Amino acid sequence: MIPLYAFRDNSCDPRKCTVKKLERAGFLKIFQKLQQVPRNTLILDPTAERALSPADRFVKSLTVLDCSWEVLDTGAISSWRIRRALPFLMAANPVNFGKPCKLSSVEAVAAALYIMGEKDRAKELLSKVNWGIRFLEVNKEPLELYASAKDSTEVVKYQALFI
Numbered sequence: 080m081i082p083l084y085a086f087r088d089n090s091c092d093p094r095k096c097t098v099k100k101l102e103r104a105g106f107l108k109i110f111q112k113l114q115q116v117p118r119n120t121l122i123l124d125p126t127a128e129r130a131l132s133p134a135d136r137f138v139k140s141l142t143v144l145d146c147s148w149e150v151l152d153t154g155a156i157s158s159w160r161i162r163r164a165l166p167f168l169m170a171a172n173p174v175n176f177g178k179p180c181k182l183s184s185v186e187a188v189a190a191a192l193y194i195m196g197e198k199d200r201a202k203e204l205l206s207k208v209n210w211g212i213r214f215l216e217v218n219k220e221p222l223e224l225y226a227s228a229k230d231s232t233e234v235v236k237y238q239a240l241f242i
C-alpha cells in the first residue's frame with residue numbers, strides 16, 4: 080500500500096476540505112509545512128510534464144497539494160523530482176462538476192491509486208464523500224484504460240480518445 084500524504088496550506092474552506100475527512104478516517108497524513116514533505120514522494124501536480132501511469136506504482140509515497148485553486152503555486156514544489164499530472168478525467172465534485180482535470184484532492188488521490196492498481200482503496204477513499212461514487216461512474220472508461228497502460232506515453236496516447 081502506498082503511504083498517502085497531503086500538504087495543506089489552509090487556503091481552502093476547512094468545512095469543504097476533502098483531505099481533512101480522509102485524515103480523520105485514517106487514510107492519510109497532513110503536513111502543514113512544505114519542508115515536511117518527503118523529497119522522494121510523488122507529488123500530484125496538474126502542471127507537471129509527465130502523466131501518472133501504472134509504471135509509477137513503486138513510488139515510496141503519494142502527496143496531494145491541498146490548497147485552493149486560486150493560490151496553487153506549483154513553482155514552490157519545482158525542486159521535488161517526482162511530479163505527475165493526472166491524465167484527462169472529469170471532476171464530479173460539487174464545486175467543479177464537469178470540469179476536466181480540475182479534481183478535488185480526494186478525486187485526485189483516488190484516481191492516482193486506481194491507475195496504479197489500488198482500485199479497492201481508491202473506492203474506499205471515495206466512499207468518504209457523498210458524491211465520490213459518481214466520480215468513478217463518470218470516469219469508469221478512461222480510468223480502466225489508463226490502469227491498463229504500460230507507461231506514461233501510453234497513458235497520453237489513451238487520453239486523446241477522451242479529450
Ligand SMILES: C[S@@+](CC[C@H](N)C(=O)[O-])C[C@H]1O[C@@H](n2cnc3c(N)ncnc32)[C@H](O)[C@@H]1O
Pocket residue numbers: 091095096097098122123124125126142143144145146147148151163164165166180181182183184185187
Ligand atoms: C488545488 S487542490 C483543491 C482542493 C479542494 N479544495 C479540496 O478540498 O479537495 C486539488 C489538488 O489535487 C491534485 N490534483 C487535482 N487535479 C489534478 C490533476 N489534473 N493532475 C494532478 N493533480 C491534480 C493537486 O495536488 C491539486 O493541488
